[in-house]
Amino acid sequence: MTTARTRSAAPAGFRQRLLAGLAESIAERGYPDTTVADIVRLARTSRRTFYEHFSGKDTCFVALITETNGEMIRRISAAVDPAAPWWDQVRRAVGAWLDIATGEPAVTVSWIRDVPALGLLSRQLQRDLMENFVTMIQTLTDTEELRAAGVGRASRPVAIVLLGGLRELIATTIEDGGRIDDVRETAVTTALALLGPRG
Template sequence: MTETPVMAPMVDRLVDGLTASIVERGYRDTTVADIVRHARTSKRTFYEHFAGKEQCLIELLRRNNSDLIDGIRAAVDPDDEWQVQIRSAVGAYVAHIRARPAITLCWIREAPALGVVARPLNRQVMGDLTDLLVTVTQNPGFRRAGLTPVSPPLALILLGGLRELTAFIVEEGRDVEDITEPAVAAATALVTPQAGSQESHRPFTS
């Protein structure tokens, strides 16, 4: 179940301040002083809302990941042919990454490095994305083609690979459009398993 994000005007400003600083100098070099400078407020106000920049990053990434999921969901028409749905989902993912590459790298590289404090966020986003992928493959366009919905374990494998590919392309400074064709090919292969495969019917337990 998705946690309710922190909502307050000052929190919005602080999160926006962190976003600006990450774009300007990266997360690791960002200080609380940088955040409040961009947010045009004080350190005292910052610490009234967050224990430190790690908690502010977690809130930023929670919102970012919610936007990502909402964007993919909005882009996919359940009645489209299944191939079109895959391209629509990948297109929405790529558009999201293109709009915020620095934040994407924080999600992939920095959040896991935070350790236990970020573990709920990491589990939540991967769980939400897995659920979304499973749900999409249950849509009418997939059912008409006689395709079995992807299993959660296979969805997780696809998402893990996609995250790493995304980080590689962004870190290399390449066009994020380079994500599209490999992602479409992997998703297509995932929903059209070889005859006799039983993997899609196996339950997943975390």
């Protein structure tokens, strides 16, 4: 029997299946070579259902990247104990970031490399994602423990440098066939240097 509750839950379920289908296709073929037909095949649904949720492949991609980055920010934030020593907080945040990239390398690289090619959709999406990460970094560095250690809230320029550096390190490592674990200590050491006490 179909209830009002199952009917209202169905659209969200189809939407998530479509996003998962896109993520799977990106892992298989890359975003540029992915088609709507690939997405619906992997989502085990129809083109009609796809177009009930998205106007095209690019809007589906924007939704995937937005949701993926939102989840990434939640997981990084949850990994940090604000009462831990400052260096441990930084290490845990960077470690969580790298673990997520390791778990979803294709989507991570697609976020970094394919989003700029979206044209009009690209600029606002990039700015929104950057602002979300800058806010996360500033929030994580604005704690009593960090202030007591002489660290304090990261400035916007420092947060942007950290974000850009980690993104590029992750992308080039994956593209070159390397392992994220091979650059883990470099990423952590660099973040500690950027965010650590001054003077």
